[in-house]
Structure formats: structure tokens, C-alpha cells
Amino acid sequence: MTPLFDVHRDLGATFTDFAGWRMPLRYTGDLAEHHAVRRAAGLFDLSHMGEIEVTGADAGRFLDHALVGRLSTLAAGRARYTMLCHDNGGVLDDLVVYRLAERRYLVVANAANTAVVFAMLREHADGFGVGVRDASADWALIAVQGPAAAAMLDPGPLRYYAIRDFTVAGRGVLLARTGYTGEDGFEVYCRPGDAVAVWESLLARGPSPAGLACRDTLRLEAGMALYGHELSVRVTPLQAGLERVVAFDKSDFVGAAALRRQRAEGPADVLVGLVTGTRRAPRRGYPVLDPATGAQVGAVTSGALSPTLGHPVAMAYVPVGVSAPGTRLAVDVRGTGADADVVALPFYSPQR
Incomplete structure (x- = not known):
């Protein structure tokens, strides 16, 4: 509690x-x-979110190595969205990292992944002058x-x-x-x-x-990925449309080789937004279909009737060849094929 x-x-x-x-x-x-x-x-x-403190003279350099973003250049008092990846490029968790002081960072992890993030940061800390502490209880x-x-x-x-x-x-x-x-x-x-x-x-x-x-x-x-839905160790930042958070200009970081290889080759499937023509919302796991053949080409990761927009929206992974906005697909909604158009994310953005 x-x-x-x-x-x-x-x-x-x-x-x-x-x-x-x-x-x-x-x-x-x-x-x-x-x-x-x-x-x-x-x-x-x-x-319920997890907070992990990273402190020490090498804190910035260590986080540059452990995470996909560049944290060493983050000014004190600023934050950055980033990810902890597996060697294979898959996402272990998406994080917000705050630099609280020159040698002190606060890494905020998803509740279900706090133990994994803490363990992996501790593992990657070998050879760096840093302290890694689970400060969630604080x-x-x-x-x-x-x-x-x-x-x-x-x-x-x-x-x-x-x-x-x-x-x-x-x-x-x-x-x-x-x-x-x-x-x-x-x-x-x-x-x-x-x-x-x-x-x-x-x-x-x-x-x-x-x-x-x-x-x-x-x-x-808002088109924001949720770990366990759009993000997992089976999905890379590039597939999720989050290549921008990966600092490829760094010399090395955990998962760099796999991510550079995928960047050169291009991912096979990517995350897209879908808008359907039915009042019944697609839900997680519903098959995404080729409307011409009925063959499954992807799967919904999240879906709901949008309270703001008044119609169903969903996110799904589909092959790159059918990922362009305006592409017509279909979703199997409890045995009934519903027309679905690929749209750019986010579905909603406030006027600022």
C-alpha cells in the first residue's frame, strides 16, 4: 500500500x-x-513508482554506458526520458532520469520493473566509481x-x-x-x-x-508507450518509434551493437496508431488483419474508446510495409472485422 x-x-x-x-x-x-x-x-x-539513486564522480559516465541516452551532459535540475536495454536491444524499462546535482541522479522506474532496473544498474556499475541505491522507500x-x-x-x-x-x-x-x-x-x-x-x-x-x-x-x-504493452524486452526503441532517445553518437552503451545493426537494416515491424470505424474498441491482443486476404499482419498493444475524441483508438505493431499513415487495415474485434486506418501518433495533443 x-x-x-x-x-x-x-x-x-x-x-x-x-x-x-x-x-x-x-x-x-x-x-x-x-x-x-x-x-x-x-x-x-x-x-508505486521506483526511485534509484546513482551517485559518485562517475555517475554521468556510468549512466551513459548503462542507458541508451546521454545523461552526462544533462544539466543539474533537468530531466531526460531514456531506456535501459538488454544486450539484444530489447527494452528492459523506460525511465525518467533527473540530475539533482553534479554527482547525483534519480532514476525513476516503472513499478513492476524496479527490481530489474536496480539489479541491472548494479551489474553494469562494475568498473565505475558510483553508488547505486534503491531509494524507493524514501x-x-x-x-x-x-x-x-x-x-x-x-x-x-x-x-x-x-x-x-x-x-x-x-x-x-x-x-x-x-x-x-x-x-x-x-x-x-x-x-x-x-x-x-x-x-x-x-x-x-x-x-x-x-x-x-x-x-x-x-x-x-497521447500516444505514450506503456511497458508491458508497447514496450518489452522483445521490442527495441526503434520499433517503438523512439529512436530519438538513443544517442547513437556515443562510443558504446549496453545494447549498442544490436541497435546499430537494426538501425542499418531497418526494423521489420513498427508501432502505429489505428482508428477504427466501429464503436467497439480494439483491445490488447486483438489481431490486426490484411483487409484483402484476412491474414493476420500484427496485433493490438493497447486500445480504448477515446473519451476526448469520441471514437476508438489503438496502437499496434505491424510490418513496415503497411505502417504509413492512410493505410487501410482491419482489426478482428471479437470475431468481426472492423476497418482500421493507420494514423500518425499521437491521437491527441493539447493546444499549447
């Missing part, structure tokens, strides 16, 4: 088990919470996401993908301008013992409590 379990229970949350945590799935309802984030702001408990994480989030927090001149010291309810916190909804927003890292006071202070500013269910439809509309 997170430090906010009793708060969620008192708010009437419906809970679900997720990666060993008892997490709020919804409060008032998925649609209401989704629209609250798109139109104003939602308040999320993300304390932090609770609360997010305020939505177009009204900045007005509610008054963060000052904090840039996107930046982090700084801040105060909420008289408690010292780390405030990051990051998120996973496609909207502007902030993530508040606080001590577990301060979580209730921080949550209540933020809630009093007007955001609606929001659960994991609406977080999933929000990130899907």
Missing part, C-alpha cells in the same frame, strides 16, 4: 492490485476523471496533471522536463514538470511521512482525484 491508502479509501476509491501495490483504479468514474484532467487538472498517487510521488495545473501550483519559471526544490504544505519537496498524460503537469516527490499533508494541500487547490484507469486512456490518447 502507498502512504495514501487511507486517504483513497476515505475518498471512495475502487482499488486494484498493480505490481504488488494496492492502487486506486477510480473514484467517481473513468470518464469524469479523464475529462477533469483534459479540461482542468487531476491528482494522481504514483507512489519517496512518495503525487502528480497534478492538466491545463490548470500550473495555475494551481504556481511553480515559477520551471521549464518542461526540469526539477527543483519546492514547498507544499510547509514540507520540502522536489517539483518536476513531467508527466504521463499528454497535458502540462507536475510530479511532486515528497517524503512518505509528508504524503498525506502534501496530497491534502494539493487537493484543496482544485484538482480532481484520478485513478489508474483514466491515466491509461490519457496516455493512450
Whole structure:
């Protein structure tokens, strides 16, 4: 359970088990919470996420080796989205890395992958002057996401993908301008013992409590990959359309040889967006078909009826030859073939 379990229970949350945590799935309802984030702001408990501290004189150089991005050039107070890959190029986890000080980084991992990320970072640390520590128990994480989030927090001149010291309810916190909804927003890292006071202070500013269910439809509309769906050790960043996060100009890093080979040859299949002509949404695992032959050419990784757009959207892996926007495919939706058009991601992007 997170430090906010009793708060969620008192708010009437419906809970679900997720990666060993008892997490709020919804409060008032998925649609209401989704629209609250798109139109104003939602308040999320993300304390299940993992935090790993990397410290020492070689911290930047070590992370350049262990991860696909270049972290050594990241300025203190900034963040970067990156990945930890296997030697074969497959994604072990996608991460946000914050540089808190010259020799101190905070690596934020998905809840289900925290142990793997910690173990792999420790393994790759041989030969580097660094300390790698699982600091997950030191932090609770609360997010305020939505177009009204900045007005509610008054963060000052904090840039996107930046982090700084801040105060909420008289408690010292780390405030990051990051998120996973496609909207502007902030993530508040606080001590577990301060979580209730921080949550209540933020809630009093007007955001609606929001659960994991609406977080999933929000990130899907924004075309954001979810580990275990769009990302896995069987998928590379290039297949997922995330080649931009790989610093190929680095001399070497874990997975470099496999990723350079795939870059030269081109991936066989890639992630695409699909929009269907039926009210029934494609779901994970539904076959993607060639409409002329009925043969399966791919599979849906995530799908839902988009609350914002009012029609079904899905992401799927398909062969490169049928991945161009405008290509007509089909999806087997419970035995019925539904027309599906390939579209560019994201499905939704707010006016900024």
C-alpha cells in the first residue's frame, strides 16, 4: 500500500492490485476523471513508482554506458526520458532520469520493473566509481496533471522536463514538470511521512482525484508507450518509434551493437496508431488483419474508446510495409472485422 491508502479509501476509491501495490483504479468514474484532467487538472498517487539513486564522480559516465541516452551532459535540475536495454536491444524499462546535482541522479522506474532496473544498474556499475541505491522507500510521488495545473501550483519559471526544490504544505519537496498524460503537469516527490499533508494541500487547490484507469486512456490518447504493452524486452526503441532517445553518437552503451545493426537494416515491424470505424474498441491482443486476404499482419498493444475524441483508438505493431499513415487495415474485434486506418501518433495533443 502507498502512504495514501487511507486517504483513497476515505475518498471512495475502487482499488486494484498493480505490481504488488494496492492502487486506486477510480473514484467517481473513468470518464469524469479523464475529462477533469483534459479540461482542468487531476491528482494522481504514483507512489508505486521506483526511485534509484546513482551517485559518485562517475555517475554521468556510468549512466551513459548503462542507458541508451546521454545523461552526462544533462544539466543539474533537468530531466531526460531514456531506456535501459538488454544486450539484444530489447527494452528492459523506460525511465525518467533527473540530475539533482553534479554527482547525483534519480532514476525513476516503472513499478513492476524496479527490481530489474536496480539489479541491472548494479551489474553494469562494475568498473565505475558510483553508488547505486534503491531509494524507493524514501519517496512518495503525487502528480497534478492538466491545463490548470500550473495555475494551481504556481511553480515559477520551471521549464518542461526540469526539477527543483519546492514547498507544499510547509514540507520540502522536489517539483518536476513531467508527466504521463499528454497535458502540462507536475510530479511532486515528497517524503512518505509528508504524503498525506502534501496530497491534502494539493487537493484543496482544485484538482480532481484520478485513478489508474483514466491515466491509461490519457496516455493512450497521447500516444505514450506503456511497458508491458508497447514496450518489452522483445521490442527495441526503434520499433517503438523512439529512436530519438538513443544517442547513437556515443562510443558504446549496453545494447549498442544490436541497435546499430537494426538501425542499418531497418526494423521489420513498427508501432502505429489505428482508428477504427466501429464503436467497439480494439483491445490488447486483438489481431490486426490484411483487409484483402484476412491474414493476420500484427496485433493490438493497447486500445480504448477515446473519451476526448469520441471514437476508438489503438496502437499496434505491424510490418513496415503497411505502417504509413492512410493505410487501410482491419482489426478482428471479437470475431468481426472492423476497418482500421493507420494514423500518425499521437491521437491527441493539447493546444499549447
